Amino acid sequence: MAGVGYTAFTRDSGVSTLTLACRAIMAALDDAGLGPGDVDGLATHRVGDSVAPTVVGPALGVHDPTWHLDQFGGGSVSHAVVGQAALAVAAGLAETVVCYRAVNARSEFRMGGTGRGLPVSPEIQFQAPYGYVAPPQQYAMYARAHMLKYGTKAEHFGHIAVTQRASAAKNPRALMRTPITLDDYLAARWIAEPFRLLDCCLETDGACALVITTAERARTLRRPPVLISAAAWGGGASHLSGGAADPTTSAAAALAPRLYAQAGLGPSDIDVAELYDCFTYSVLVQLEDYGFCPKGEGGPYAVSAGRLPVNTHGGFLSEGYVHGINHIAEAVSQLRGDAADRQVPGAEVALSTAQPGYILPATSALILTKG
């Protein structure tokens, strides 16, 4: 990984997703010391809410990419897109791929179920008539199941929100930088009990882009290279018949051993983790399912001193919500050692993850290492 780029994160960008994509891609190429003429691959993920590589390429003068990917999906496929770009580069189909995600997720297409069509899933017909349609509801349902089974408390979720806000306070890109306390968390209005407002990620306008090339080429470019040491895909369950019978375990539990084996590393080797945090509970369940603590102890682990640094940029809860790509970019920054006030000293191995396979049965994750 040779470059990362961002647009500003806002609540109303005032521009098209094409403009956002182009800005983030140009910033990432500039970071790598490259230009659009060097790009021969483009990849994105989207759910009908953004621009395809076939639109972005011509807009930047990339007229004949040798590889492209227009992946349908939300946060569960964010890391799969980067994994596939790495495969394309390794296979020689492209030499320099840009992965991007550009959304006006606040001002144009809100993910929360208001003002847009229902998700593409045959299962939604058995849920929507009861007013059960939106991700905060679904994750709140799983969070309550975890509370009932393991004694997980609101304070555990609150600590995750408070800690990530403290990280965002050190991040100039973050949308929400004013520190919060556990009392602020507990006083926030209910969205869907057991979730309060501060359990939920931001809805953000913005874009983020990543430059992926061969390790050999990356070593000749402007910035210190970061290596993709593992990329794994997972299935997950729908939590209806024939799926997983335990809603307190995510698809990450099955994916994690494959991911670690590919890298030849384990949970104790991870220096920093940027975990998909559409909600506080998603962080908690991934701390368990990626093996940082025993199953059921994600709450106590999250509040323990000396635990793994997680979501050093503030995450979706406080930096902004760019559907997984900003988590990968922050991991790159940590491994290059340029995360300024947020830097985890000596970080050499990072885990970054996609939506852990609740809701739709898919997930993906990366292990990145200092080059």
Added chain:
Amino acid sequence: MPDRDSAGWWELLARGEFAVQRCASCDTLRFPPRAFCPACHREGAHWAAIEPEGTVESWIVNHQAFTPGGAEPYLVVMVRLAAVPGCFVYGNWRGAREPRGGQAVRGVHTRAGDGVVLLDWRPAGP
């Protein structure tokens, strides 16, 4: 909302029944309705009437209207069906008090405002 796989299920529900599919080859029960059995990978199924009984796996209390026309707060419950291993269904709650984890519950057919028959849940027993 019904599709080509589920239309028959919705028709049964509208008649006050509750059923899941039973695989014609291996007898495995499955829900939601679809053509292939995930256990034996064959097509073909019969409707198997089952008691709408289960236990409370989880629930949420919604403080905003996530769909048009809803009045909040409203409660959605996740029920683990007793008759179908590993199967969860969702519905609105018809209990006087909030549910409890593991509470035994029974489905109640209700007619929604648009005439569609749905299955809600209440505490089991008299």
